[in-house]
Every structure is written in structure tokens, then in C-alpha cells.
Amino acid sequence: MSGRTTTGERRQEHLDEGYRRCARLTREFGTTYWWGAMLLPRPQRRQVHAVYALCRLADDIVDAPSATTADRAARTGAALQAFVDDFSRAVDTVRGGGSVGDPVLTAIADTVLASGIDGECFDRFFQAMAMDLTTTSYETFDDLMGYMEGSAAVIGEMMLPVLRPLSPEAREPARALGFAFQLTNFLRDVGEDLDRGRVYVPQADLRRFGADPWLRRVTPEWRQVLAFQIERNRELYTAADAGIALLPRDSARCVATARVLYSRILDRIEAADYDVFSDRVRVPRPEKAWVAATTVVNPRRVSRLAVEGAV
Incomplete structure (x- = not known):
């Protein structure tokens, strides 16, 4: 044997390195996805990491410090387009049997092609990312849902082929879970979004309750408007729960774990007296590990409790 590395082996090493980097991104920034994906077989787990990495990299472009200020918005838009x-x-290169210089993009493209994610999903996603360059608030909840169609529901659609649903009826619950996850993020990250000049709580609701997030204080009015948003958020989780039974066992465990952990952020916002200004609300790591372990031991119980809202 010559000991030489073949072209195919080098390509595989490059791909494996890309997936490792996607996993690190997920572990660092998407811990709920990380804990849920741990319960999947390795090929699907790597694909979840790759989808998350794509979304994270695009989001980081538009959420970078001062990315949307008047003097930098055009530059940010150009950076986003370059990433697109x-x-x-x-995707084209990997489809043709090649690989690109960036191993992360190679892994992402490999996932897109191997799982058969509809390319139209990415069109909607990138359009929503571009909206963050010019839109800083939303008048009504319907307006916000229109934005989240491309930034949230579509991520549920991207993940669904990776999870290999048992029925086409899983699509709408997957979209609902995407909506639910992002609305939870918006409620948790009010303070951070203010730093970027954005408000994702609908303006009509702020006026209705007389609340002003720019005060960065927990007032009676703020408690009311946030409680109203949390109730809405939980309705989205309820709509998503029907999809758990439409997934294979491993995928059901993954989704049930992520669903429970994300929804607990809402519980912690309430426990913090709706203070989303002083510090970032988090679910502690031991709690995440306990939920994941419980799902492994008794996935049916966790899935059932998730649907009942008791976990």
C-alpha cells in the first residue's frame, strides 16, 4: 500500500470537518437544538447541526453590532447576498460531486441534497433575513407572523425532511413549532433586540396595554403585554404538539425534548416577573440534561407530557 490519501478520502475528511464545525456552532449557540439532536442517529444529528449552522451564519450577518445602522446597512446587505x-x-458544486473551500458550506450543501430540503425554503428564509436590514418593528401580530413565515416556519419545513416524518400531515405542526420557537426567542431577547434598534412585540399590542419596551423597566403595563404574548406563544406550542406522534421514535424524542426545553423559557420569564431587560433568561444546563435523559428512558412519557403541557 502506498499510504497516499485518495481524492475521495480527502473529500470525506473535508466533509467530516464541516460537520464537526456545524456541531460546535450548534453546541455554542443553539443549545436546545443540541440537546434535542443528541437523541437522533448520527446521520440525522449531523444534518440538524448543518441546518442550524446555515441559519446561525445568516442570522449573525444581520445581527452583528451596528449591522443595520444607516452607514452600514448597505454593506451588511452585500455581505448577506455574498453568503447567499x-x-x-x-449546493451546485456538491451536487456535481465536488466540495468547496469552506467545509461548513460543504456540510450544509451535503445535508440539503441528502435530505431533499426544498430549495424554495431557502429563498423564503433569506428574504426574511434581508427584512431585518430595513424593518425594525411590526404593527400587528399578523404582520409579525408574515415575517416569521420566512424566518421561523420555514425552519420547521427545513428540519422536517431530516426528521423523516411518517405522514405529510406533520408539515403544519412543524411550521407551528418553528413559529413557537422564534416567538419564544423574541420574548426572551427583548433587551438584546432593543440594542439592535428592533422591537418584535407588535406595536398594536404595546399601545393596547400602554407598554413601552424602550423604558427597559418592568411596569404593570409591561407585565400585561408580555403575559399576553406568552399566552399566544403557548397556543403555538399546542398547535405543534400534534406533530410529535407523526414522527419516528428517535425524531419524536428529539422534537419532544426541544419543545419542552424551549417552552420552559416562557416559565422562566414568568418566574423572573417578566424581566427580560436585566439578564438573558436561560434554562440551566442540568435541567436540559435531565429532560434529555428522561426522554431517552421514557420517550412516550415526555412526548405525552409535552402535549399535555405538564413538563
Whole structure:
């Protein structure tokens, strides 16, 4: 044997490195996805990491400090478009049997092709990312849902082929879970979004309750408006719960774990007296590990309790 590395082996090493980097991104920034994906077989787990990495990298472009200020918005838009172009080229290259210089994009493209994610999903996603360059608030909840169609529901659609649903009826619950996850993020990250000049709580609701997030104080009015949003959020989780039974066992465990952990953020916002200004509300790591372990031992119980809202 010559000991030489073949082209195919180098390509595989490059791909494996890309998936490792996607996993690190997920572990660092998407801990709920990380804990849920741990319960999947390795091929699907890597694909969840890759989908998350794509969304994270695009989001980081538009959420970078001062990215949307008047003097930098055009530059940010160009950076986003460059990323979109790089992603498209990576998919075409990997489809042709090659790999691109960036191992992360190679892994993402590999996931897109191997799982059969509809390319139209990415069109909607990138359009929503571009909206963050020019839109800083939403008048009504319907307006906000229109934005989240491309930034949240579509992520549920991206993940669904990876999870290999048992029925086409899983699509709408997957979209509902995407909506629910992002609305939870918006409620948790009010203070951080204010730093970026954005308010994702609908303006009509703020006026209705007389609340002003720019005060960065927990007032009676703020408690009322946030409690109203949390109730809405929980309705989305309820709509998503029907999809758990439409997934294979491993995928059901993954989704049930992520669903429970994300929804607990709402519980912690309430426990913090709706203070989303002083510090970022988090579910502690031991609690995440306990939920994941419980799902492994008794996935049916966790899935059932998730649907009942008792976990």
C-alpha cells in the first residue's frame, strides 16, 4: 500500500470537518437544538447541526453590532447576498460531486441534497433575513407572523425532511413549532433586540396595554403585554404538539425534548416577573440534561407530557 490519501478520502475528511464545525456552532449557540439532536442517529444529528449552522451564519450577518445602522446597512446587505451566493454555489458544486473551500458550506450543501430540503425554503428564509436590514418593528401580530413565515416556519419545513416524518400531515405542526420557537426567542431577547434598534412585540399590542419596551423597566403595563404574548406563544406550542406522534421514535424524542426545553423559557420569564431587560433568561444546563435523559428512558412519557403541557 502506498499510504497516499485518495481524492475521495480527502473529500470525506473535508466533509467530516464541516460537520464537526456545524456541531460546535450548534453546541455554542443553539443549545436546545443540541440537546434535542443528541437523541437522533448520527446521520440525522449531523444534518440538524448543518441546518442550524446555515441559519446561525445568516442570522449573525444581520445581527452583528451596528449591522443595520444607516452607514452600514448597505454593506451588511452585500455581505448577506455574498453568503447567499456562496451557499448556492456550494449546493451546485456538491451536487456535481465536488466540495468547496469552506467545509461548513460543504456540510450544509451535503445535508440539503441528502435530505431533499426544498430549495424554495431557502429563498423564503433569506428574504426574511434581508427584512431585518430595513424593518425594525411590526404593527400587528399578523404582520409579525408574515415575517416569521420566512424566518421561523420555514425552519420547521427545513428540519422536517431530516426528521423523516411518517405522514405529510406533520408539515403544519412543524411550521407551528418553528413559529413557537422564534416567538419564544423574541420574548426572551427583548433587551438584546432593543440594542439592535428592533422591537418584535407588535406595536398594536404595546399601545393596547400602554407598554413601552424602550423604558427597559418592568411596569404593570409591561407585565400585561408580555403575559399576553406568552399566552399566544403557548397556543403555538399546542398547535405543534400534534406533530410529535407523526414522527419516528428517535425524531419524536428529539422534537419532544426541544419543545419542552424551549417552552420552559416562557416559565422562566414568568418566574423572573417578566424581566427580560436585566439578564438573558436561560434554562440551566442540568435541567436540559435531565429532560434529555428522561426522554431517552421514557420517550412516550415526555412526548405525552409535552402535549399535555405538564413538563
